Amino acid sequence: MIRLERQSRAAARRARLRRRQERRLARARRPSAVLHALTSSALALPGLSLRASAESAPTEVRTDYRFSRYAEDKLPGGKVAVGGERGRYDIDIHQFRFETGLSDRIGVAIELAHEAMSGATPWYVTPGPNGGDPVQVMTQATIEERRTDALLSSSYYLERGKASLGAGVSVENDYLAVNGSLGGERQFNEKNTTLSGGVGASVDRITPSDTNQYPTRPKEEDKQSYDVFVGLGQVVGRNTNLQSSLKYQHATGFLSDPYKLAFVAGNPETDERPSQRNQFSWLTRYRHHVSTLDGTLHFDYKLYLDDWNMNSHTFELGWYQTLWDRIRLVPSLRYYSQSQADFYAPFYTAPRSDGLRSSDYRLSPFGAYSWRIEAATRFQTWSFVWDASVAWERYVSDADLAIQSVGVENPGLVSFNLFTVGLTARF
């Protein structure tokens, strides 16, 4: 048994080395114009296939573990309705991923995540004392919650593409979601063009807790969402890659937040949102490798629109710097700005004619920036290759950061620190 295990580990290691060498030979680490010219010319020779093999399933076993600590800033006393400065949400996130090839053609991956959440969250917003800025009422008790996610996915690798299938479940004491997805990818034009597409669906059941204490909370609600996406990737020259994708999502059912209230004409009322939402997003990614610096520039832009009349823009700029082949440093910056949902208000002096209401800061107009720094290194021991990484992100949101000018800021806007450590082993 031990011998067999050792043999299969050695085989996996060899397969890993083979794939690495194939990749390196097909595309030298710092490809030069000379090599490009020789390769193009050699490719024109009859019957000389430079491609060593078709797309193939991962032949190595790869396991990832990462731990993240997400910590929201305290809400300052001036923004809180009663009781001065309040602590907010903290989440400890454990993520585990296992990936392996079952054959040349079939790869499988299992992902598990466990989140432990605790703290207080925004409940509703009231007008400020003496006509000042509105203030936040936070949930009274400290919430303790756990969420467990499991996702199983499998890919079937073809000559010039792959097909993938995924199924997942997410469990909380008051929430159950089951989802599935189907996707495909096809390469054209000497593998310089990649067309991808997919569909997904999620069925969620919400069974809010403490309904005896809060009788207006619904006892049980459902929601469904369906999405479809298409993407196009294009290699533009040897060092540049451009990807663009469109996604449409349709959600229906209970889309309100059972734990939030809206302050309407002096009374806290349940959060009421439309029972349908159509969301549309367009994401473009630009990658440019600078050979002389051994670094890669990443630039992403995302446009989001929905029929709640919200839109948002996300710009992200990152630099992936490799040092001495073993260390990677990734500083990145992100800017985000969104408009409000048309039925949103921090509070309401009179009910709306359509009965909709929400004071959720996530539907309010605001802008945000974040910066992040990641360092990663690779080392080898026994027959394992390890990648260790550590990252820190600082996120700040504020109405003044929005592209458009915002009349009244939601007092519940969040700022947080996210600290992550990760370890990947391959064998």
Place this chain on the structure above:
Amino acid sequence: MALHRFRFKAMGCPCALQIYAPSAGDARAWAASARGEIARLERKYSRYRADSLLSRINASAGDPDGVLVDGETASLFDYAATCHAQSAGLFDVTSGILRRAWDFRSGRLPEAAQIEALLPRVGWAKVRWAPPRIALPLEGMELDLGGFVKEYAADRTAALLRASGCRSGVVDLGGDLAVVGPHPDGRPWIVGVRDAAHAERPALSVPLFAGGIATSGDYERAMVVGGVRYGHILDPRTGWPIAGLASVTVLASCCLIAGSASTIALLHGDRARAWLDALGLPHVRQTHAGEIENRIPAPPIQSPAAPPAARHRPAHR
């Protein structure tokens, strides 16, 4: 699956074929088709055979109408043109006639006049290559594809074996190798890189899973005159030897590129190191002093898993 070995002579050098086949019969059939392919290319491109296409082209030198060539040959001339352009004229398939002036066994340097007489007939730029017609405008001009036909034959043979169903094997034509596929259990082929200073001893071993490996050396034919070493790597622009590295071994996605890269590197003389570093392919270089510089890099760092999803899906309450 058993490993079958075949040894034979082709293209003027010892060759070997190692293939895994389900039966001895299959192995023999594959080996026969591999040898057939190598023999075909030798018949077509050998300058030692009067009936080869290459000899026919060389015999037409001076005829402005030249010779019409087939698609395979046209692609090879295009490749020769690319090598010439990418090496700033150092790699030149017309430079073979310079060897007439150099007799390394004689221990005597050629007369300058001998070289001067040959140089007007050297230069790819003088060849009229208008696909599919090639014309050598001056009598006495000659093409020599010896610089890459062997490597091309190794790649073609490996591709042919793959196409006939062979998954594991390696084609070795005089030390230039093309891999059909790794051993059935995934092990790489271990290729010995010859020590330039001690001919029959391997300097180091290189694992090869795919692609090809080729070596160009300046240590086999040389003479020392007046304390100066004259090797057989000749500069097509001057007709004189280029001094530089003793040997360069390159790994590439195919044997042909490995071969051209190692040849061009030697032609770069004392600038070979910089040229190889800029090229970016893994390689081993050896100096006449016996130093071995192994430039087969350690595995580069890869992207770790995606960042945590936390910020993309805030807690729903």
